[in-house]
Structure formats: structure tokens, C-alpha cells
Amino acid sequence: MGAQPFRLGWFGNLTTPEWRTGWSEDALTWTDARYYVDMVQDMERAGFDFMMLEDSLMVSDIYAGTAELELKHAIYAPKLDPVPVVSMLAYATEHIGIVATASTTFYPPYLLARAFSTLDHVTRGRVGWNIVTSSEDRAAQNFGMDKLPLHDKRYDIAEEFVEVVTALWNSWEEKAILADPVSGYYADHTKVAPIHHKGEYFSVRGPLNTPRSPQHKPVICQAGASPRGRAFAAKNADMLLCIPNGLDGMKAYRDDIRARAESFGRNPDDVKVFFVVQPVIGKTMAEAEAKKAAFLADKQRNFEAQMVHFAAIMEIDFSVLDPDLPIPDDMSTNGHQGTFEGWKEAFGGRSIKDAASAMRVHSMELVGTPDSIAEQMDEAMDYVGGDGFMFLSQPTSREYIREITEGLCPALRRRGLLRNGYSHPHFRDNLRSF
Template sequence: MFHLAWFLSWQVQSWNGTWSGEGGDEWNHPDLYVDMTKSLERAGFDYIMFEDGAFVPDSYGGNHDWWLARARSVPKQDPMQLLPILSQHTERLGLVGTMSTSFYPPYMAARTMATIDHLTHGRAGVNLVTSHNTRTAQNFGHEDIFEHDLRYDMADEWIELVKQLWGSWDADALVQDRARNVYVDGAKVRPIDFHGKWHSSRGPLNTLAPPQGNPVICQAGGSGPGRALAAKHCDTLLAQVESVEAMKEYRADVRARMVEAGRDPDSCKVLFIVSPVLGETQEDAEAKNERMLAGFKADISVNLANMSYASGVDFAQYDLDEPFPDLSGTNATRSSMVMMAENAKGMTLRQAAESNVRRSVDLVGTPDAVAAQMGEIVEEVGGDGFLISGNVNRRYIAEITDGLAPELRKRGLIRDGYTHEQFRDNLLEF
């Protein structure tokens, strides 16, 4: 059996397509996501994960116009506020939002996540990112983003502190002894007096220990320091790679790092991004896939902008028919840049942009065929599962939750219901 999760942003989803519905008006309200999380839970997903970033991009074209016109990464809302609402309409699905370890004060982060874990009865998770964008840094009063490896160093200390705050109340601190008129036992609540290189906090936290102890921690950094951080702290890791071989290497590497860090490698689930393209027949799915690829190729500004987003390099400044530029000097995302540069070897910028369309293994076919393929991949890789990412509209959600998921379940590849009440218990069940 393997795990499924869904990756999206709380931003404008589909608004200008055949199946967008009222997407342009409803993206910033809960209903679409309430419908979606109910469907995901019916389908047996482990969690929904909302990525985030606190800036208006302007890395492509020298200003923010392209991004605003296309509604790409802006407008965007803080997913943490949405999670408790979604918990009111679901019972078991894990609910993950994103926080930046570079800019979120650790005490506030610990408090917010503890609060959400209480509100959701132990279904909260946090995707920890170090942030790779200069504009984010500037929004928080810095001139530039911290250096890549330093960001991970700071993140390690940040997580250590946050975990200590979560642990600053014993799980049995709440006694509610009416006879003695004692609500909380003071002996079971302690300051942490944390004085690190980057962060300090006295503590203790000012609420009860989160129901899960530590809310689920998720991470997606693919570089050496990113993987090391995940191996030390994470319950689930999100990875973007282009082949089954690379999936195998990635998972084996993270598991080896976990053993080195003294952890059981089965206690972190590595999920790989995929965007299945489903059809009534194989021909139908392939035709749909061809249409999608042709759409990307007809407007390479989307891929150029995506590349600018990940690298911080403005690809609008280059001649499209010159060789792909050297990216080695940037301080943004590392693993995606390595993948981008590998992919672009010997190509012009135009060729690279045209080929940089789907950076994951292809899953194209009927639900039955794709389910079989997913089973084979997990068998080959050794386990864990997939993170679905795709155009969020009700049609695509139904294709996955009511087309693909039943086929996966029929094969015994995904869960048929939830054994436990809390997120981590379900995640680590198999």
C-alpha cells in the first residue's frame, strides 16, 4: 500500500478554462476546498498540502505585470487560516500549511501550529520552507535572502526550538482536579530557556501540548542540506524528480540519512509529485496529454516564468535562441536549478523552455492503466507514495478521487478508510 497527498496553493486555481466554473470568484473562499477535502477523504488521501510564499513575484519581465495578469502565484492567501475551516468538514484527512523558518518567529510558529493541532483534533501539519526569494526577505525587513546552506542551518535550530516549545507542557499537565481546584499542574510545565546562534526563546508555550505532541512536519528541500534537515526532523518529504530511477535514489538517500541521524527510516514518508492525465481510453488520455503539451509549447512564457521563479533569474532578458544561460551563481532553489541546468544542456533557452513542461514521471492513460503504473513504480522504488499536483477544478479533482482512487483501491494499493484519528498515526500506519 502507498500514501496519497495533494499539493496546491491557496491562490487563483483554474479561472479561464473550459472546466473552471466560477473559479475566478471562489478561489479565495472556503467552498472549493471544502468540496475538495471531502472528496480527498472519500478517496483515502493522507493529506492535503498548501504551499505558500509571502511576496508578489516580479522575477520575470522585470516587474509584477506578467504574474498579476496570469494570476500566477498572486493573489495568494495564508493557508494556515483555512485549515481549521476544512477540519470542520472532514474527519481524518491531514491538513498541512506552509511556514518559512527564515521569517516566522519560532514562538509564533509553535503557538500557531499547537492551536491548529487542537482545533483539528490532531490533524495539523506544517510544510517548513527556508524561502528562496529576495522579495520575501525584503517584505520582512531584510535586504536579501540568507545564503542557501545557512538557511538550512538556521532552519535546523528553528525546528529544534519549536519542538522544545511543543514539549514544554507534558501531555498530562492538564489535571482538572476539582477537589483541589487545580486545572494545570505547574510542575509539568517548564521554561525552555533556549539560547541558540540564531534564535532564542524562554518559553514555555502558553497552551496545552499539541494533541500529536509535535504536529506533522513536512519538507521539500532537495539539496544535500535540505535532505539532511528532512532526515533529522520530518515525518513526510515531498520530492520532485523526473524518473523512477531518480525516485529510487532519492528515497534510498533520505532513508540512509535517517539511519545516520538515529531514526527509523519508516518514520518519514517520501512522496513524489505526479500529475496524472486521465481519459476514457488510452487514446483519449494521450490526445489530452498532447493538447496540454501543445498548449505549454504555444506559450513558453509560463515555463520561462516558472524557471525565473525557481532561480530568481529573469529569463525575459535573454535571447531565446542563444544557449541556455549559466545559473551557477544564484542563491535560490538548488535541486530544481541543478535539474533545470541538466535538462537544458546543449539547448537554446527556447528549447529548454519548451521541454521544461512536466518535471515528474508521466502518468497518462485510463484510471485502470495509471493505477497499474503507479503500483509498479512504488514496487520499484520501494514504497511511500505520490503527491498529486494538477489544475485544481472540480472536474480534475473528480478524475483523481472518483476515477483513479477507486482503481487504486481495487488493487489494494491505497487505504480503504482510516484506522486512526490523528494524522501522524495514519501516515505511519504502513
């Protein structure tokens, strides 16, 4: 057995926590963000590398042509903008990395470079940017477009976007700030230069009016699953979020990303791959199995919520299809292609209803006690080759967070699988510290 430590992250949604049980005030008070402050503090105490904040920019009405079910189930909306919330989470913590999602299709590059440079300053070098190209025409319609650009073109735009923001982050050299009362110069203009970018999609003069930040460039996070998405991620990202199926799928995905990173002249160890998991934890195996059975029964009952979720990110109106028939072979999406193809591949022959209920957003099933799950994670990392896991729970609850941070994490630490503190002040250096 490996007993090599690995990294942990959390997929955070700035949406309502669990509200169906009806006994938590959090369902109404989460927008003041203290729920998320408590959560990030728990994660830092437990030894997480990061908390990631997902995002989208629309209220979807794709399912049956109305927002009724989207809002009834509160899946993607209502939500908060992750970018300002990063500051609050960072102020309440010392070490953990905080990753905010922002779209290259909608942000102007200058504003994004400035916002993330600012966040890198105020977090003292602990911010990450989850680069997404967005997946929804409904979002495009909030930014003066009728439709999103096509899937691969969005990645082409994103490539140039990253080039521009990187040049802006470079537009302030080190030591440009003198703060020298003797010479009378605060900043040295010879170390601050325009970028004069004129490309196919963007024209930006520069320089940034924000000085060089502690990490210089925020940690770059990405979740490309399609071949074009993987190429983009392997070229640009420090960390990747992914949901390949099973141990062999995980190993193949990580090997593929590392080979692609090498082909771009990068050290593959500089790209950390995080596999999504959703452990079901009990004090005994029987309790864990019972929880899983209840979870699956709830998914069957709430089949409609799953379809509304898919409709939002794939922009396919599943309400017009017969749920007792399989997903049509010729169906495709301009949204999350990787997710859609994975779903079809895993459950292609089954009815839409069955496929939606069986769909679990995870790379491997983890059901058991903290000790049995820790052992399974150890074996998986050993087989796959390393890096880490990201927990995803949608919606989440204080109870579930505690099961992970106070149940599973101590079991991982006892086995030497979890970091024992943070050896560096900055997020990227901690990610690469082992």
C-alpha cells in the same frame, strides 16, 4: 507485482483554480475557501493521506522588472495564507491530514509553535507543517531584510528553529491539565517549564501558553532537494515531497533519504517519501494522448508563464536571456537550487524556450486510462520500494479533481493499492499505519 498499498497526497495552491476556460465561478469565488472545502472532502472520500497547502510571501516582479506578467498569469499571486485555512478544512473533514507551509526565515519560532500547536488542537491531531526556508529576496524585503540569508545558512537557521519549536512543544508535559475541582487546580505549574533557549539565531524564554496538543508535534513535512536540504529533511521530517527524474531517480532519492535518516539514528520507515505526479487521464488511451498533446501545445503557447514561474522561485530575470540559446552554464540561484540544477541537468543543451516548454513538474509520466495508470503506479512503487505519490496540478479544477478521486482512486482501490479507511485518529499514526 507488489499490490502493496501506498499513500496519496495533493499539492494544494490557495490560488485561483483554472480560469482560462471562462466557465467556472470558482475563478472569482475561491477566496471564500469553499472550493477548497469541496476539494478536501473529495480527497478524504477517496482515501488520501493529506492535502498540502504551499505558500510564498511576495508578489514577484523579477521577470522583466515588473509584476505585470506574474499577475497576468496568476501563478503565485494572488493567494491566501494557508495557516488559517487549515481550520476550515479540518472542520469539514474527519480523518485526512492537512499540511500548511510556513517559513523558518520569517516566522518567529514562538508564534509558529503556538500557531501549529493551536492547529493541532483544533484539527484533533491532523495537522502537518511543511518547513520551507523560502527562496526569494522579494519575500525577505517584506520582513525588514534586503536579501535572504544564503541557501545553506537558511538551513542552519532552520535547524535551530526546529530545536526551539520542539522545545516549546515539549514545554507542557502530559497531564499538565488537571481540571480538578477538588484541589482547585486547572493546570499544574510543575509540569509547565520555560525553555530558556539562547542560541546563535534565536533567544526564546518559553513556555508556550498553549497546552500540549494531540500529536504533541505536528507531522513534519519537507522538500529539500540539495545535499544540505536532504540532510535537513532526513534529520527532521516525517514526510518528504520530491520530484526526482524517472524510476531510477526516484529509487536513488528514496534510498538516499532512508540512508541519511538511519545515519541520524532514525528508523527509515518513519520517513515517508512522496513523488510528484500529474496524471493525464482519459476514458481511452486515445483520449488521454489527445489531452496530453493539447496540454503540451498549451505549454508551448504559454512559454512565457513558465518563465515567469521560474523567475519567481529562482529570482533570475529570464527576460534578459535569448530564449533560443541554452541556459548559461555559469548561472546559479540562491532560491530553489535543487529545482534549478534538475532543470539544467535534464535540458541543459536545449534552448531556454524548449527547456521551459518540456519541463514537467513530475517524477514520471502517467498518461492513460484509470486502470492503465493504476497499474503503472503499482509497478513504480514496487520498483522504488514504497511510500506514496503526491498529485500536483497548477492551476487545478473540479473536473481534474474528479478524474483523480472518482476515476483513478477507485481503480487503485480495486487493486488493493489504496487505504480502505483510516485506522487512527492522528495524521502521523495513519502515515505510519502500513
